[in-house]
Amino acid sequence: MKAPSIAFLFPVLIVGLIVMVLSRNIGDVPALGPLFDPFVGLAQNDKPTGRALATGLHELQRPVQVYFDEREVPHIFASQQSDLFFAQGYVTASLRLWQMDFVTYASAGRLAEVLGPKYLDKDRLQRRLGILEAAKKSLAFIEQDSQTNQVLTAYTKGVNAYIEQLHYKDYPLEYKLFAGKPEPWSKLKTVLIMKYMATALSGYDEDMAMSSMRLALGKDFDRVYPEWTPDNSPAAQRAATQLARHRPASADSLGYLNYAFLQGITTVTPSEYNPKLGSNNWVVSGKKTKSGNPILCNDLHLSLSLPAIWLEMQLSAPGINVYGVSIPGAPAIIVGFNSSIAWGTTNGATDVKDWYKLKIADDYSAYEFDGQWRKTTARVEEIKVRDAATVYDTIYSTVHGPIVMDRRFHEKPELLNYALRWELHNPSNDILAFIKLNTATNYQQYRAAISHYACPVQNFIYAGKDNDIAITHQGKITRKWAEQGRFVLDGTKKSHLPTSYIPEDSLPVSHNPGSGYLFSANNRPTDEKYPYYYNGYYSETRAARIHTLLAADNQFDVAKMEQMQLDNTNGFAAQAMPVLLAALDRTKLNAAQLKFLAAIENWRGDYSQQDTTAILFDLWWDNVEDYTWDELRNYPFYSQAPKDEVLLQLIARDPQNRYFNRINTAATEDAAAVIQSSFVDAVARIVEKAGEGASPAWGQVNKINVTHLSTLAAFSRMGISSGGNPEAINAISKNWGPSWRMIVELGDKPKAYGIYPGGQSGDVGSPHYTDFIDDWQKGRYYELHFYTSEQEAKAATKAAWQLGN
Incomplete structure (x- = not known):
């Protein structure tokens, strides 16, 4: 019988040494030797x-x-x-x-x-x-x-x-x-x-x-x-x-x-x-x-x-x-x-x-x-x-x-x-x-x-x-x-x-x-x-x-x-868009902002992976919500923002409500002012991240994680591009x-x-x-x-x- 070559024996010896060394607990880490035993x-x-x-x-x-x-x-x-x-x-x-x-x-x-x-x-x-x-x-x-x-x-x-x-x-x-x-x-x-x-x-x-x-x-x-x-x-x-x-x-x-x-x-x-x-x-x-x-x-x-x-x-x-x-x-x-x-x-x-x-x-x-x-x-x-x-x-x-x-x-x-x-x-x-x-x-x-x-x-x-x-x-x-x-x-x-x-x-x-x-x-x-x-x-x-x-x-x-x-239609976004657009003063927007406005004017709430407008609406509405309810967030027991439908009704029916006045600004804002500044700030954030061309596709930012119960990333599927939205x-x-x-x-x-x-x-x-x-x-x-x-x-x-x- 032909003797095994050194090339074969070397990895076997290495595996044996690894198993022997790791077959004991080290702190909170379990003994790993049996894990590598072939x-x-x-x-x-x-x-x-x-x-x-x-x-x-x-x-x-x-x-x-x-x-x-x-x-x-x-x-x-x-x-x-x-x-x-x-x-x-x-x-x-x-x-x-x-x-x-x-x-x-x-x-x-x-x-x-x-x-x-x-x-x-x-x-x-x-x-x-x-x-x-x-x-x-x-x-x-x-x-x-x-x-x-x-x-x-x-x-x-x-x-x-x-x-x-x-x-x-x-x-x-x-x-x-x-x-x-x-x-x-x-x-x-x-x-x-x-x-x-x-x-x-x-x-x-x-x-x-x-x-x-x-x-x-x-x-x-x-x-x-x-x-x-x-x-x-x-x-x-x-x-x-x-x-x-x-x-x-x-x-x-x-x-x-x-x-x-x-x-x-x-x-x-x-x-x-x-x-x-x-x-x-x-x-x-x-x-x-x-x-x-x-x-x-x-x-x-x-x-x-x-x-x-x-x-x-x-x-x-x-x-x-x-x-x-x-x-x-x-x-x-x-x-x-x-x-x-x-x-x-x-x-x-x-x-x-x-x-x-x-x-x-x-x-x-x-x-x-x-x-x-x-x-x-x-x-x-x-x-x-x-x-x-x-x-x-x-x-x-x-x-x-x-x-x-x-x-x-x-x-x-x-x-x-x-x-x-x-x-x-x-x-x-x-x-x-x-x-x-x-x-x-x-x-x-x-x-x-x-x-x-x-x-x-x-x-x-x-x-x-x-x-x-x-x-x-x-x-x-x-x-x-x-x-x-x-x-x-x-x-x-x-x-x-x-x-x-x-x-x-x-x-x-x-x-x-x-x-x-x-x-x-x-x-x-x-x-x-x-x-x-x-x-x-x-x-x-x-x-x-x-x-x-x-x-x-x-x-x-x-x-x-x-x-x-x-x-993938966000029904709330489709409902909110006419209200938000009606409040915008286009004469106060610069060329870059008008370009983004043109992209969103005909948008109908689509959150498909390929859509390039959804992220703009998300940022815009998040700003409207944050700027309106800033008083509430100051309470140490604040935990949940009012529902989106409540805010939209407030914009449509009571645009002078005191909640629209932001607490950290010198001006006195109404709903239109909040909507205007929210849009400008949303565009600025996109331009900062992606340039002036367009919003990123929704699938680029909407990443999904399917996580192993142990949370070990190696056993999980992370960063999956996806359409959809919590309101769709x-x-x-x-x-x-x-x-x-x-x-x-x-x-x-x-x-x-x-x-x-x-x-x-x-x-x-x-x-x-x-x-x-x-x-x-x-x-x-x-x-x-x-x-x-x-x-x-x-x-x-x-x-x-x-x-x-």
Whole structure:
């Protein structure tokens, strides 16, 4: 045998030395030796899906067939539903194990356990917000329902069957990077994932800032921050006129809300919630389509991340055949369709979080409530910290909810000794809503299914192949007196604590309207005639644009629906342009400014990648907003500018209003002066950056990041040029956007199309990790292969697994 050459041995020796040196921890950096070991480390993470597939799965009653189409979408066919959900858990883990695990750590407040002390405060806040405690309570409630418990049990066994047959070399790369390993899956982990999603969608939280602004602005507050604006396009109008009035009178008006009550609030921590971004859904009946069949559309705008939020799949067994997207770590299809119905969701934007100011004992042992002192309850949270001592954090709670900030932990000092009432804390079985939606075949079953959904409020839109269409503002909404919960509440008063919910049969709903279409885009679900008070942060611009487009056509098909979902028109910009142009004095503009004016005069709000005018409008309007509301920004508790529609109405109806007078100039400005200086300054900024030729193309400045959950840039896709705007139907900006675009035309057999920005695999070495992103960025769609039988799936696909014992 010929001896190996030195050229071969040298790299082997070097690799050996590297592995030996790096096989120990250095500070916060995990041991990296195993990562570079060619037999178990990074080199093993370019394996195709299923390389570590088990040969025996004894929990299955009968074999399950899994067919993977050309995009790695699994189509799972089982002989019974328990085997189906076992297989869903198994297949999901094979594609997204680290993502599933990581999200549960983030949700439960356990990041410091794997990532070290710098995440301790994040964990403490998460525990104090009550996410883990809420998940435990909901699980106990869920387990009382035999159907949900059976599904969860089967799904959990499937995930664990995959985990148990893994060796270190098979671990997803992130485990190797962060020196971790997958722990056994549990039903609690699934509930934590659902609570994680609910937390992300419960972002509205302006009680403190709005309370302070109300006192500061006095009678101007309702004008600057009105609850209702004239452009309201109700999502569920019929409910507003069919019910008797049930709004209780204010318990004591808002007399309690004074400077003495809010004493100590000098600033408000900026909110991370972006109220301008949300989702769209709409549906048209057959009388508005070329085919005579209904078409349902949904694009969910969420944080853009890798691995992707959603996992596409088909689930089929006796009594169920459904296609759509699931949440990795949870059973069933969340948004999708079957042979009879299609459904989608948008965030209802209704407020489900209220803050209560407490009168509390110095040692947190008791609080005043309804004229008496009550004992607080206390629990001690054990927070493990990698390479450091375990932290034990005591969290006190009242009848309202947990005291999130106290003297020992006050990241948000304005919330010191306030209790949080959050609907998420109450036990619910939201999973059952989706399990039942998966098998629903008509409107009645759709309504029965979503009745199990609690928090946060969602707009569930529906289409049946019989041309039934509907939308429901669904969730637990407390009955309130006028403006209750819009501001900080008094924790000493029993009357400030809600005692009941809006009845299920009184929630806003619309079914088969005469218009033949329905829609929602985080807009108000009703008009002012609705008999119950509710509040939230609603956006009307996208809804108005959808309304206009749906009303204008009676010959819709899938291609037109794709155009609608990709519509880059900022409806507000189109509305604002005539008002702004009318106020400009052209005689005061120089040649360069007139050139830019000529470019924008005929612009209609287009935010496509190629458009060279959008950036000018953005800068112009931002200046108008900044110069007008400069007084408000001087308040230390200012957190949210008034809505654009409010400012536009002020310009049109009250151009001499005092807010137009800028506080740092000697002149006295009106609306026209603000608009003039705003335009001049916007042009100057563009000229400074790009020269006098033209504004840069929108795609050059509108860069999108699809970021890995660990934030590691190497695992992310950064700086993607994109069209769209937060106020356009194609609502995109920086790290938010359409996380799943779906179009379904029902008929004899559903025809469906969709895409999300990511890929089916969570393995960074897989060709299916980011393979959808370029097509998503270009506005393309994939046909969704809905197979009506296993034989059809087998004939159409090339890759398959058989799971069985």
